Amino acid sequence: MFTPRAGGNPRPVRRDQVKPDQRRSGRVEPVGPGAMAPVLYDAVLLDRDGTLIEDVPYNGDPDKVRPVPGAREALDRLRAAGLRLAVVTNQSGLARGLFTAAQLRAVNARVEELLGPFDSWQICPHDERAGCGCRKPAPGMVRAAARALGTTADRCVLVGDIGADMTAAGAAGAAAVLVPTATTRPAEVAAAPCVRADLSAAVEEILARAALVAAPTEGRRAGTVLVARSDSAGDVLVTGPAIRAVAAGADRVVLLHGPRGRDAAALLPGVDEHIEWPLPW
Structure with a gap:
């Protein structure tokens, strides 16, 4: 395997030291006084x-x-x-x-x-x-x-x-x-x-x-936001960027998903609670 050195690029820096398991409970840091975007x-x-x-x-x-x-x-x-x-x-x-x-x-x-x-x-x-x-x-x-x-x-x-x-x-x-x-x-x-x-x-x-996502939010932050994606695992996965954007301006994010999306939903960062419900479609 060829792995060339790349001295011209920034050194990798982890952003998940506070909560190492970014796959499940990772949060999008809110914008505020003294907070990172x-x-x-x-x-x-x-x-x-x-x-x-x-x-x-x-x-x-x-x-x-x-x-x-x-x-x-x-x-x-x-x-x-x-x-x-x-x-x-x-x-x-x-x-x-x-x-x-x-x-x-x-x-x-x-x-x-x-x-x-x-x-x-x-x-x-x-x-x-x-x-x-x-x-x-x-x-x-x-x-x-x-x-x-x-x-x-x-x-x-x-x-x-x-x-x-x-x-x-x-x-x-x-x-x-x-x-x-x-x-x-x-x-x-x-x-x-x-x-x-x-x-x-x-x-x-x-x-x-x-x-x-990095844009500062103005006015009040949202409290609890419900995100619904009752689809297959692939459809749930591609919701990740949208959920991170929601989480940037919310205190709490709840994800509603169906049984088919259960495993994928568990991988998404920024979600505080999961609700599984077998919707008819």
Whole structure:
């Protein structure tokens, strides 16, 4: 696994020391005198081929690395906003013998040369026959990236170009943005929690969400707010950013969900109480 040093980026800082279990009882810090502004995301995780650079199948040649349009500028906006960056990428060509570990390192080094440093690289070298827990759509690399960056998956957002990226993010409890390419299947686009036309637009979406949560609240804070999402587990998971935004201006958040969303609801931060009710739809 190739993990280049990234001295140019901020050192990972945990924001969950007061309440270590961010997966269940994490709170969004309220804005007030002497309080830190709430933070929606600590990190952005990015697929490599098709998202950061043009997809050249099983590429072992650094000279073939071509960033997607606007990639460097988009990434620099995230860095300037204080977000930590990681690459999470399936590279089964290593297991298939189509390139060597040295060639993989050379390609990734070229990516950093063109796009700037990343705080973590998470690479699955296996093919689909291995049954590993790291190859997307499994959530292993998403969780590993969060740990490496000193945060938790529910404070990360993943940007990718296929359904496997979206599934891996959802399974880990992370938010996700799909940036389709010509090879993205229509069903994957339809199932994605959020779709943007390109990487620059995805970054704009991420920063807009972060700004919405970080904006100071004016007037009285809400008391107890009821959030209802009686849907499947995937639908409940993608409610996470909205719940964090609600929690930023509320003293207490109650989540109403159905039996199908029970396990996913338990992963969401910012929820003080869960009510499970079998609604008829």
